[in-house]
Amino acid sequence: MKTIQINKATQQFLQVQPAHSSFSNLRKTGLEILEQEGLPHIKEEEYKFTSISRKIEQQIQDYRSASSVKLSADQVSEALFSDFEGDIIVFNNGRFEPSLSRVSDEGYTISTLSEAASALLGTIANPEADPFIALNNLFFEDGIFLKVPKGSLVQKPIFLLHFNQAQEGQAIHARVLIEVEDQAEVTLLENTISLDEAAYFSNTVTEVKVGSNAHAHYYRLQNENKQAIVTNNFVTDIHRSATFTTVATQLSGDMLRNNLSLNLLESGCEGNMYGLYLLNGKTHVDNHTNVDHTKPHADSNELYKGILADSSRGVFNGKIFVRQDAQKTNAFQQNNNILLSEDAIINTKPQLEIWADDVKCSHGCTTGQLDEEALFYLQARGIGKDQARGLLLYAFAGEVLDHIAYEPFKAYCIEMVQERLGTQF
């Protein structure tokens, strides 16, 4: 454990009043936690396989949010995929860029966190759960608040687009708060574009509240440059009979750490999390997921799949907690990995903690290679070895992408995956 240096820059930052007075408390607790705990090191169970703090310390001299960079409308439209129709929310180094965003306000409202002053902010993501939430609490300057009012059905997806570029050893602290009120429905997409090949450290916190009978879908792509160091905390509170589905696809970066937590707070709700990590080079991706069943009759499903090539490393830790009250819970978890090279490493830990007796919970985990017989079958039918391999890998990955219900984004993800696997037929 090593506490972060409270240097001159940080002191200066702390003297300036935050954009809204309610941020002061978050700052205060964030600072307290970091002074006590510091950034996590590999001696700690949760960061056993991911020495991200060391990497960050090498990169970052000043933890303040980097300032915006030059960004044009063309760059934004280049980042879109074909057939996309919907609104765009642009972040420039974690800062909301209204001039480049396309906001119709159809069925939802968007504002900065300082304007909205929502009492929800900071109540969903607990800074004690992860030091990087505390770090974001301390240093975020402003963020966005997206609200889907009661009963509203947002027809078109909303695309959160992050543009990141390193600025003089500073960090990027994006902060997003999403409130989907009762009976509302929304689909959100997220992608990150690295503006150059230089290293940066991005530390995002997203808090989502899904109200009773509401439905939210969140599809995320992480395809950052080969130097990017990313920590991402995504915390969702799910209320009565609501559903929340997330599909995360990770393709590139230097070291990515994703903490995804679903809190199933009332009965009848459902949380689904799907993930695909397709790694090559030296990319290190660490997915920590956490499902907390607190009330009866809730379901959760989880499927994470990984294909690891070169000297990449994958870490998966899936926790399922079933509290004593949470009878009649169904919780399923699956993690499958394929190692393609001698140097790839996978560390996986599917973890179940159950205090209720009337539950059905299972987890499964496999690590292996492509089925030789399946390969032979395809080859015997005149399909070349490389193509057959690609086909099988694509089939393996496809099971995750199938959960993306918004077709154009699914097609986009498939295209990226096929490009990586070399199977564009």
Place this chain on the structure above:
Amino acid sequence: MSKDNQILEEFTSKEYEHGWSVDMEVDEAPPGLNEEIIKWISAKKEEPQWLLDWRLKAFKTWSEMTEPEWANVTYPKIDLQALRYYSAPKKSKKPKSLDEIDPELLQIYERLGISLNEQKKLQGIAVDAVLDSVSVGTTFKDTLSKLGIIFCSFSEAVKEHPDLVKQYLGSVVPMTDNYYAALNSAVFSDGSFCYIPAGVRCPMELSTYFRINAANTGQFERTLIVAEDSSYVSYLEGCTAPQRDENQLHAAVVEIYAAKNAEVKYSTVQNWFPGDKNGKGGIYNFVTKRGICAGDNSKISWTQVETGSAVTWKYPSCILKGDNSVGEFYSVAVTNNYQQADTGTKMIHIGKNTKSRIVSKGISAGKSQNSYRGQVQVMKRATNARNFSQCDSLLMGDKCGAHTFPYIDIQNSSAKVEHEATTSKIGEDQLFYCNQRGISTEDAVALIVNGYAKEVLNQLPMEFAVEAQKLLALTLEGSVG
């Protein structure tokens, strides 16, 4: 009170069968832990200098270590200075044959149903009985020695086969391994030593029976099994302790060394006093067990039935170093009342074509917590390693917990590793099916639990399987969740 609750109540109030103790004259060390005590123990056992040095080195290592806290168990800290580290039944001279053994001692073992009297023995199991800190007698020694098998107490082995002991002691579990292993290395009092020469298939089951009798004493025994090339041995271990209000510590170390083509099967039925129904008393069972498949084609198999102890903390492991070696782990862990168990295994694949199989069945009832914690590690050079793990949990009652912490670390792309885990209670449809066919709920539960644990019980040697099955039936009688 509904019938279910009533049955559950009856079950939880069931008393521990082996809770009696016998007053005997003992020879014991003063309480406390320091270099002097270690020297005292060593002198008492007339040990050679090298062993004393080894103990002192372990003590030094231990005093620099801190007690680990990562396990999913909570218990009041043990005051290690308040414990006695040596307690032995007083004897005037060394018994030459079993006839000379203190009749009181024999009586203890008679009461446990273990006859040390060879003439009366029908099953043909060689037993080394350990009471508190020392071995009280070993049976069938002559028959075994004809085949070149050495089976004796650890202190005897130190005196008579110092070279073997020196060569293998600490080779699998080094003294620096963990807090309790280091403590054991410093203060271990006795244990069993077993050596199977090359090419010998041990004709009978070897067995050690541990009994803690004295109060306020820690039991620290060490078992060392060495199986030379192409040999085979099946080894059993059983244990009980009297019912006392305070907690007692049991920190043992078991080391197994399997050479080329050797096979060792190690079975444990652990039935230490689990504490009363309010969670008072009981044994802390902090054990380090590890085997190394050092030679090619060797095999080590651990089978355990864990029903006792207030807190269990043990991970019988296999280091699969030799090519084509095989490691197996079969476990049934039953916890009831306030018992806590954090148990599992480690399979470290180093050699090529190594295989391991883990079957762990947890049953939690009452207010107990049952955790499986396992690690499967495939090293970079372990090509074609294969592992299958299955850990199932059965919950009875709504105040208990079942937890799974499997770690899977793979560094080789040719490895095939599978892990699956389920948690559930006994299905109402299963019970209904049995009821419908005239089987009472209680019998149906026993039937289902037995079927659930069968995969593991089948691995036990016959004599033990009977005991284990009885124990399981006893522990879970009528506990309808």
